[in-house]
Amino acid sequence: MNAIEPLQPHQQPAPNSRVVPRTRRQPRRHPNRAIAIETTAKLAVNVVLSAAAIAALAQLLPYHLSQQTKLGEIREEVKRTEKRVNRLSNNFSRYFDPQQAKSVMQEQSHRVDPSQRQVVWLDNNTSDE
Numbered sequence: 035m036n037a038i039e040p041l042q043p044h045q046q047p048a049p050n051s052r053v054v055p056r057t058r059r060q061p062r063r064h065p066n067r068a069i070a071i072e073t074t075a076k077l078a079v080n081v082v083l084s085a086a087a088i089a090a091l092a093q094l095l096p097y098h099l100s101q102q103t104k105l106g107e108i109r110e111e112v113k114r115t116e117k118r119v120n121r122l123s124n125n126f127s128r129y130f131d132p133q134q135a136k137s138v139m140q141e142q143s144h145r146v147d148p149s150q151r152q153v154v155w156l157d158n159n160t161s162d163e
Contacts, residue, residue, distance in 0.1 A: 064070075129138055136147060146152055 128134055139145070140147065
């Protein structure tokens, strides 16, 4: 069973055997078909991404315009507030100026300094009857 098999001389194919010629592949009818499919797929993806970007911009445009309007309103409010702050700052420095203390007290209390003379205007058109 475990006997060694005798070596057989190398057999050569019989001259009678027929060699079947290989069939030739037909040349591809569409040699650039894969490239065309890949390019079409890339183009489709880019069109979809562009459409999404345009849709996002279309939604953001009204928001941007409303924010610009609000910003303009805030800037106007800041200008008005700055004017008010400047006016109040000037008044503050005037109120605490010792040289103007008497005039400020007279303005706010409607009292007259005793050393000051009061002037009363009379209407000349009135006739005494």
